[in-house]
Amino acid sequence: xxxxxxxxxxxxxxxxANEQSSGRIRIRVTLDxxxxxxxxxxxxxxxxxxxxxxxxxxxxxxTGSWGxxxxxxxxxxxxxxxxxTILYGNITPDRVDEFIENVAAGNDMPELALGVVExxxxxxxxxxxxxxxxxxxxxxxxxxxxLIDPENIDxxxxxxxxxxxxxxxxxxxxxxxxxxxxxxxxxxAGGGFPAGRKWDFLRNATTSPRYLVxxxxxxxxGAWVNRILMEGDPHIIIEGMLIAALAGLADEGYIYIRYExxxxxxxxxxxxxxxxxxxxxxxxxxxxxxxxxMVVFRGAxxxxxxEETGLINSIDGxxxxxxxxxxxxxxxxxxxxxxxxxxxxxxxxxxxxxxxxAHWWSSVSEAKEKGTKMFSFSGSVNxxxxxxxxxxxxxxxxxxxxxxxxREGLTLKGFQPGGPLSGVATANRSLTLTLDxxxxxxxxxxxxxxxxxxxxxxxxxxxxxxxxxxxxxSCGRCTTCHGGTQRAVEVMRRIQAGGGREVDLETLQTLVTxxxxxxxxxxxxxxxxxxTAMKAFPEEWQEHxxxxxxxxxxxxxxxxxxVDRSQVEELALAGG
Amino acid sequence: MTAEPELRELRELLAEFEPDRGHVMPALxxxxxxxxxxxxxxxxxxARQLNSSPAxxxxxxxxxxxxxMHEPAKTEVSWCCGPACRVLGGQLIVDAIQDELGIGFNxxxxxxxxxxxxxxxxxTCHEAPQVWVNGKVKGNLxxxxxxxxxxxxxxxxx
Numbered sequence: 067x068x069x070x071x072x073x074x075x076x077x078x079x080x081x082x083a084n085e086q087s088s089g090r091i092r093i094r095v096t097l098d099x100x101x102x103x104x105x106x107x108x109x110x111x112x113x114x115x116x117x118x119x120x121x122x123x124x125x126x127x128x129t130g131s132w133g134x135x136x137x138x139x140x141x142x143x144x145x146x147x148x149x150x151t152i153l154y155g156n157i158t159p160d161r162v163d164e165f166i167e168n169v170a171a172g173n174d175m176p177e178l179a180l181g182v183v184e185x186x187x188x189x190x191x192x193x194x195x196x197x198x199x200x201x202x203x204x205x206x207x208x209x210x211x212x213l214i215d216p217e218n219i220d221x222x223x224x225x226x227x228x229x230x231x232x233x234x235x236x237x238x239x240x241x242x243x244x245x246x247x248x249x250x251x252x253x254x255a256g257g258g259f260p261a262g263r264k265w266d267f268l269r270n271a272t273t274s275p276r277y278l279v280x281x282x283x284x285x286x287x288g289a290w291v292n293r294i295l296m297e298g299d300p301h302i303i304i305e306g307m308l309i310a311a312l313a314g315l316a317d318e319g320y321i322y323i324r325y326e327x328x329x330x331x332x333x334x335x336x337x338x339x340x341x342x343x344x345x346x347x348x349x350x351x352x353x354x355x356x357x358x359x360m361v362v363f364r365g366a367x368x369x370x371x372x373e374e375t376g377l378i379n380s381i382d383g384x385x386x387x388x389x390x391x392x393x394x395x396x397x398x399x400x401x402x403x404x405x406x407x408x409x410x411x412x413x414x415x416x417x418x419x420x421x422x423x424a425h426w427w428s429s430v431s432e433a434k435e436k437g438t439k440m441f442s443f444s445g446s447v448n449x450x451x452x453x454x455x456x457x458x459x460x461x462x463x464x465x466x467x468x469x470x471x472x473r474e475g476l477t478l479k480g481f482q483p484g485g486p487l488s489g490v491a492t493a494n495r496s497l498t499l500t501l502d503x504x505x506x507x508x509x510x511x512x513x514x515x516x517x518x519x520x521x522x523x524x525x526x527x528x529x530x531x532x533x534x535x536x537x538x539x540s541c542g543r544c545t546t547c548h549g550g551t552q553r554a555v556e557v558m559r560r561i562q563a564g565g566g567r568e569v570d571l572e573t574l575q576t577l578v579t580x581x582x583x584x585x586x587x588x589x590x591x592x593x594x595x596x597x598t599a600m601k602a603f604p605e606e607w608q609e610h611x612x613x614x615x616x617x618x619x620x621x622x623x624x625x626x627x628x629v630d631r632s633q634v635e636e637l638a639l640a641g642g
Numbered sequence: 643m644t645a646e647p648e649l650r651e652l653r654e655l656l657a658e659f660e661p662d663r664g665h666v667m668p669a670l671x672x673x674x675x676x677x678x679x680x681x682x683x684x685x686x687x688x689a690r691q692l693n694s695s696p697a698x699x700x701x702x703x704x705x706x707x708x709x710x711m712h713e714p715a716k717t718e719v720s721w722c723c724g725p726a727c728r729v730l731g732g733q734l735i736v737d738a739i740q741d742e743l744g745i746g747f748n749x750x751x752x753x754x755x756x757x758x759x760x761x762x763x764x765x766t767c768h769e770a771p772q773v774w775v776n777g778k779v780k781g782n783l784x785x786x787x788x789x790x791x792x793x794x795x796x797x798x799x800x
Contacts, residue, residue, distance in 0.1 A: 099764055099765065099766060100765065100766050100768065102779075103766040103768075103769050103772075103779035103781060104768075104769070104779075135765070135766075135767075135768050136768035138768070285762070287723070287724035287725050287726075287762060287763035288724060288725050288726055288763060288765075288767065289765070290763075290764060290765020290767075293764065293765055294765075320664070325706075325708045326761075326762050326764050327764065361664070363664070363667070363668075364667065364668070364671055365667075365706070366667060366670070366671070366706030366707070366708045366709050367706045367707035367708030367709075367762070368705060368706050368707065369762075380667065381664045381667070382664060382666075383664060383665065383666030383667065383692070383694070383698070383702060384666075384698065384701075384702055385701055385702055385705035386705055386706070387705075400664075401662065442765055442767075444725075444726035444765075444767030444768075444770070445725065445726045445729045445730070445767070446729055446730070449768075450726065450767040450768040450770070451768075452765075482725060515765075517725040517726050517729065517767075518729075519725075519729045520729070522729075523728075523729050527733075528725075528728070531723075531725075531728055532725075535723070541705075620733075
């Protein structure tokens with residue numbers, strides 16, 4: 067491996083070991099957007115004040131999210147001897163004084179403990195790996211999160227960070243591409259297109275300069291897995307992009323982060339600055355003769371900029387309107403030069419593929435889709451959190467195991483994977499977290515967000531909501547999209563107001579078959595929610611249009627009704 | 643309405659930016675970070691600095707929800723329109739807030755006191771249904787607690 071990198075890693079490991087054996091208690095507070103929403107900044111400040119005033123002899127620092135978002139703020143306490151680390155949840159500002167007293171007194175707090183991270187289980191606190199939420203999880207891209215300070219590059223390097231890049235430095239571009247293709251890593255935004263092949267397109271491009279783009283525009287509501295990565299382990303993304311740069315012979319990389327993620331932006335910028343300072347970015351990286359520049363780019367609130375060519379136009383300085391393809395970004399992307407666009411999580415998988423090999427990486431999943439995938443779950447379930455699991459578990463397992471079941475009194479009516487373009491599914495607990503079942507239903511699994519809904523959710527209202535979102539976010543290029551979504555919203559509003567007509571179903575069906583002519587995914591799939599909801603919940607459409615009732619009681623202009631339509635002759639949904 | 647900034651000040655603020663380097667968005671952000679919104683006379687300055695046209699800069703700026711062309715309110719309330727919030731009663735929350743404030747989205751109460759916007763999901767869904775008050779999450783709302791929150795904000799604004 068590159069000698070400079072080798073000595074960098076060994077120095078970081080020594081520093082890490084010294085930090086770990088300081089002989090002081092080590093406290094790490096999860097500081098991310100989720101924990102901040104529950105007062106983690108105050109929790110941290112109080113802990114720091116206690117440490118400063120020597121009330122508590124401890125090193126206090128920060129880390130990323132354990133995925134226990136509903137239990138934030140999470141705090142780990144590592145014993146002074148370094149023999150045991152316990153993860154605690156719900157250390158909200160009102161609890162922190164008592165928490166400090168207990169830590170100072172050396173008391174465990176079983177009632178707040180989520181589990182033992184390091185060391186043996188105690189009589190009252192089981193291992194964290196035995197927590198139902200952690201069972202079945204395989205934390206690979208999330209391996210460092212919870213352990214390291216995301217704002218400290220040495221922490222990352224001490225976990226063999228940048229070693230994957232070091233290995234790639236000794237390989238030629240073709241060999242890196244081959245390793246990536248062999249791994250079977252598919253695009254993590256939901257497309258599943260092999261990342262290695264994409265990198266090969268860039269490698270084979272005929273002009274330069276060449277660009278890499280990291281799509282961190284995570285605009286699908288209900289998905290926050292990229293945020294967890296950027297806020298928890300930003301260097302894994304930089305390292306992944308560096309490897310892609312070697313494979314695709316790229317000169318410059320852009321990380322496009324949505325406006326709504328200020329903390330992710332700040333952490334990524336800090337990480338990029340640190341990588342420059344270490345000579346891991348810039349000219350003649352680690353004396354290898356390779357150059358690579360990186361820019362952290364801030365979006366400004368546009369869903370359609372998550373579409374790769376919309377994103378490219380946005381960086382170029384134009385309205386973020388998706389371009390007409392071809393040419394594809396690999397031919398003409400940023401400034402019409404060859405460009406490769408991947409999702410955050412796609413890049414983040416590259417370092418460990420380089421480090422441990424394609425075979426190791428793909429062996430974890432029994433499904434066709436290889437490797438692990440991060441998912442975020444929310445809605446009518448007890449736990450809104452983020453997991454990393456191999457592809458394949460069923461929705462039933464997801465709800466029971468990783469979501470702590472449905473909230474009291476709520477029964478599962480259906481769920482929405484992906485985002486506003488992905489469609490809705492019924493309460494089919496046997497559907498698996500793999501790509502194909504959703505494709506067969508005319509929908510997508512998407513980028514990792516899954517939102518569960520219950521009997522109090524009106525499917526018609528939900529369709530209206532998603533269509534209104536699509537209407538708002540339409541770039542305006544295609545009549546099919548901006549006009550079509552507008553028309554659909556009008557029809558949906560009228561149905562909700564009690565003015566539903568038989569012809570509405572036909573009109574909506576026409577829109578389903580018309581919007582597919584739109585230029586980009588946004589328009590092509592804007593009607594997916596309605597299309598899939600008409601198939602999945604036909605009785606609710608009938609109730610709203612013919613009976614003027616809304617079983618969920620959401621549509622105020624309609625009577626609250628729960629007419630049993632199972633005996634009613636099923637409506638012929640044209641083309642449905 | 644505050645006076646527009648002086649051109650000299652804008653030129654200084656934007657001096658670092660160059661044409662054809664992807665600097666349109668960073669320039670707009672820098673102006674908004676400084677003034678809280680993008681004053682009208684900034685478009686021409688950005689265009690000159692980037693060797694572009696005001697039409698292109700204005701066109702780009704107006705594409706994005708988060709570039710504001712007007713002064714922000716002293717207290718900005720954003721209502722999360724995400725699906726988890728919606729599933730858990732988000733619509734009732736915003737109905738209550740709009741009723742209590744007497745304004746709709748992208749409107750402000752008198753004297754730029756309180757503004758209301760649609761916010762996008764950032765994955766703090768454990769707090770659903772929620773709003774942000776000047777960027778800070780206020781979660782697990784009920785229509786009643788949302789009304790209470792708005793009343794407090796109104797009182798604080800007086």
